[in-house]
Amino acid sequence: MRRTAATALLVALLAGLVGVALMPRVPRLGPQVTGDRDLAAAARAAVSDPKGHRGLAVALVENGRIRTAGLGDRDGTGRPVETGTPFEIGSVAKVLTGMLLADQAAAGVVRPDDHLGDTWSTITGPARDVTLAELSSHRAGLPRLAPGSPLDWARILWSNVSGGNPYGQDVDQVRAAGERVDPGDGRGEVHYSNLGPALLGQALAAKAGVAYPELLQTRLLRPLGMTATVVATGDGDLPSGRAHGSRAGGRPLDPWLGAGYAPAGVGPWSTAEDLARLLAATVAGTAPGADAATARFREDDDTRIGYGWFTTRHGDREIVWHNGATSGFRSYVGFERATGRAVVVLGNTDRGVEPIGLRLLGVPEEEAGAAAPVVPVWIGAGLAVAFTFLGGLSLFGTVRRRGLDRVTLVAAAVWALAYLGLGHRMGDWSVVPVWLWPVGAGLSAAGVALAATRWRALPAVDATVPWRRVLSVASSLAAATLAFVAVAA
Structure with a gap:
């Protein structure tokens, strides 16, 4: 013995x-710095704990001037994040889809109160009756994701275990998912949904007779000079020199790809520079669909929502914003109308970046930290x-x-x-x-x-x-x- x-x-x-x-x-925000060193120092000071972050790309818009900086490394190999490094932006794409709605409404192609079925003639089921405005503001009564078959849930579970892509649905599958749901009693109240903006974007594209990525390029990205922003529906669309995503614990993760949920945030990649151009033009009111950021509906005492954009009060400051989260990336864009200041923060782990963005906008540390999504x-x-x-x-x-x-x-x-x-x-x-x-x-x-x-x-x-x-x-x-x-x- x-x-x-x-x-x-x-x-x-x-x-x-x-x-x-x-x-x-475990990733840790590295010492590498590119771009504006003063902005990089301010961003680093806004990071409460460097552990769990790997790389950050930040941009700050003040008085119409754009400053950008990169911190840490893009893929765990020591290559630095640069100001033009592409990141997966996740649900930040929802504001792009909301701006497309405002743009198409201004052009007279659609009206916000049009029904989904009138815009996308091939869709059937109860969801046909929800309006485009309801879809863009999460007030259509739709679930976060459409209920699927046991095989669909098994695939999602497998992707969570393997670190793969849970969103491979094409446009037809998203339409079919929309046909299976009933808006129910939640219609008219704000309940965050990925399915709703996905249906909205695909409906606008169907109305225009083009695919969603082409509509986005033609109506929004190209006019703003956002040449580094792409929608990756397949491996061949992934941008070169991109950041690689991982968990805060270090595990590398696959990018999310798929045409169906692209309008909701599956597949879009962008850079701090490109998103800063979007924010600068939105603050100035010159971006196509800039009116999407106008708060129209109330979520709670502190937050209202427009077409994709949220507006939240932090003390005496009112911030218009949206964040994004994929399996290995986090993103945040926000601006304050009163000061004209805007900020972009992109990260290549699943550690939240919202407090960093709020700190750069001048929100006190305590309130900025409290605004971070609650992660168990x-x-x-x-x-x-x-x-x-x-x-x-x-x-x-x-x-x-x-x-x-x-x-x-x-x-x-x-x-x-x-x-x-x-x-x-x-x-x-x-x-x-x-x-x-x-x-x-x-x-x-x-x-x-x-x-x-x-x-x-x-x-x-x-x-x-x-x-x-x-x-x-x-x-x-x-x-x-x-x-x-x-x-x-």
């Missing part, structure tokens, strides 16, 4: 040392700790069981390693000490060592009905294999 314990301890120590070399690498960090922390130790502890329990057999022991050992990989890839190690992962690796390795000492004395299958045991273990091993594939993706 002493020899076995000593062997397990030695294996645990060796595995722990190897685990130190393999443990998660305990979920990522819990996944990190639970997965890292669950497999090893379970293996220890299995090794001590009576009536054990080899197939069960193999499954427990494989799961110990699979859980370790899941903890490494899915845990938020920006809020959990990273040294816990090598400890978990040592625990799992010790369990494997103890399992090896029992191997010779165990039967291959110990069960009254052997095929049932084999089938159960085989399914368990298949699930563990899927977990390995997901974390290795």
Whole structure:
């Protein structure tokens, strides 16, 4: 027994040392600076904690003058963020879609009170009766995402585990999703939706007889000189020199691509420079569809909404804004009409950047921090700790069981390693000490060592009905294999 314990301890120590070399690498905002150094210093001072950020691109508009800066690195290789580095902008695209509505209304092509079905003649179902204004202001009573089939939800779950793209729907699939929903009792109240702006953008494009990216280019991007802003519906559309996204815990993530939800924020990429041009022209009232930023409907005591743009009061300041969040990027654009100041902040991890933008607009630190989206960090922390130790502890329990057999022991050992990989890839190690992962690796390795000492004395299958045991273990091993594939993706 002493020899076995000593062997397990030695294996645990060796595995722990190897685990130190393999443990998660948490991003941290690097020292690199490009562009305006004073703006970069102000942005860095607005970052409450550099851990969890990797790179930032910022722009500030004052008195019609645009200043830009890059901080940190774009992809974890040390290449600096430059002022023209493209970032995924997520739901910031919703303001572009809202501005398209205002532009097309000003041109007499549509009216905000037109029904969806009158604008997009091929769509059916109860959602035909919602108006374009309701879609752009999240007042159409539509869910955040359309309910899908079990296969759709399984795909979304797999993308969350593997870090892949959950939004691959084309335009027809988004239209079909809109046909399945009923606006219900929530119509007329602000309930944030991705489906609503997606339907709006596709309806405007259908009315114009072109695809959404072409409509956006023709009516908004080209007139403003936003040459670096693109809608990536496939891998070939991704901009060169782009930033690469990751979780705040370090895991690299795939970009989001897909034509269907493009008007809501799946696929658009832009730069701090380009978005600053948009803000400068919107503040000046010269941008196509600039009237979209006018607050028309009330969400609560502090926030109103126009066509895509939110207007929120922070103390004595009133900020017009929108943010964006994809799996590996965060974005924020905002401006204050009273001062004419506007700001863009783009980040290439899933750590929020809203407080940085508000601080650069002059909002006090306490109020800026309170305005950040509430993110349940305990979920990522819990996944990190639970997965890292669950497999090893379970293996220890299995090794001590009576009536054990080899197939069960193999499954427990494989799961110990699979859980370790899941903890490494899915845990938020920006809020959990990273040294816990090598400890978990040592625990799992010790369990494997103890399992090896029992191997010779165990039967291959110990069960009254052997095929049932084999089938159960085989399914368990298949699930563990899927977990390995997901974390290795």
